[in-house]
Amino acid sequence: MKITSKDIYLDIEKIRETSPLIHNITNYVAMNSTANALLAIGASPVMAHAVEEVEEMTGIARALVVNIGTLSELWVKAMFRAARRAGELGIPVILDPVGAGATSYRTKTCHDLIDALSPAIIRGNASEIMALVSGEAKTKGVDSSDPSSAALEAAKHLNRDTGSTVCISGEVDYIVGGESVIKVENGHPMMARVTGMGCTATVLCGVFAAVNSSFPVAAAEAMVVMGIAGEIAAESCKGPASLQVGFLDALFRLSEDDLANRIRIGE
Numbered sequence: 001m002k003i004t005s006k007d008i009y010l011d012i013e014k015i016r017e018t019s020p021l022i023h024n025i026t027n028y029v030a031m032n033s034t035a036n037a038l039l040a041i042g043a044s045p046v047m048a049h050a051v052e053e054v055e056e057m058t059g060i061a062r063a064l065v066v067n068i069g070t071l072s073e074l075w076v077k078a079m080f081r082a083a084r085r086a087g088e089l090g091i092p093v094i095l096d097p098v099g100a101g102a103t104s105y106r107t108k109t110c111h112d113l114i115d116a117l118s119p120a121i122i123r124g125n126a127s128e129i130m131a132l133v134s135g136e137a138k139t140k141g142v143d144s145s146d147p148s149s150a151a152l153e154a155a156k157h158l159n160r161d162t163g164s165t166v167c168i169s170g171e172v173d174y175i176v177g178g179e180s181v182i183k184v185e186n187g188h189p190m191m192a193r194v195t196g197m198g199c200t201a202t203v204l205c206g207v208f209a210a211v212n213s214s215f216p217v218a219a220a221e222a223m224v225v226m227g228i229a230g231e232i233a234a235e236s237c238k239g240p241a242s243l244q245v246g247f248l249d250a251l252f253r254l255s256e257d258d259l260a261n262r263i264r265i266g267e
Contacts, residue, residue: 120209207222
């Protein structure tokens with residue numbers, strides 16, 4: 001599956017032209033960061049989690065992003081309601097299993113959501129993806145203790161069992177969909193020092209899934225864009241705070257030349 005910088009930029013132009021509404025049921029830590037990232041790339045974010053309105057909000061969205069970072073009983077109920085509505089309307093659902101494997105409640109909630117949501121894309125770090133398959137993983141709270149490559153077999157297993165495209169993020173990103181494995185090597189180590197970057201990768205998967213119905217391609221495009229924006233930001237940053245600001249600027253200004261000169265993607 002060959003994905004070129006031109007392909008990615010065409011989808012960025014679609015996002016900028018149509019400003020798709022992305023409905024996020026996400027965590028307190030990442031709300032501001034992910035909303036700003038969606039705005040920077042040209043999408044329209046909404047962060048709605050009230051049980052009373054999530055179905056209606058999902059009905060006008062182009063993608064639904066479900067992120068379990070700060071779990072609560074009512075939020076989980078809202079996730080299931082939104083997911084049912086997305087399924088009825090054929091709206092892609094992207095699941096971020098934050099901290100799967102850290103507690104039994106998180107892991108069980110993830111399995112229940114996967115069964116109910118039939119996610120288009122599951123995006124997590126290595127420990128999270130491995131925990132979804134084995135129930136066990138080396139994790140530090142919501143951070144991975146494993147390299148992304150360690151989760152590749154688990155991702156293939158999860159893809160076979162669920163039909164979902166599985167995206168493992170890390171120093172190297174792997175996207176597993178059907179018979180293909182796409183490897184993305186863009187990014188910068190400083191990105192791991194900024195909270196919410198994984199959550200941002202998930203919402204970018206959501207916005208690309210809103211404009212590209214090939215979910216492995218959408219996830220790969222999101223990870224390339226994420227990585228390149230991080231590289232550009234890292235070149236002039238003084239530390240994590242300025243990288244976060246520079247990352248948003250890079251998303252906003254991202255050009256076809258940026259993609260062509262920096263893309264590192266293969267199979």
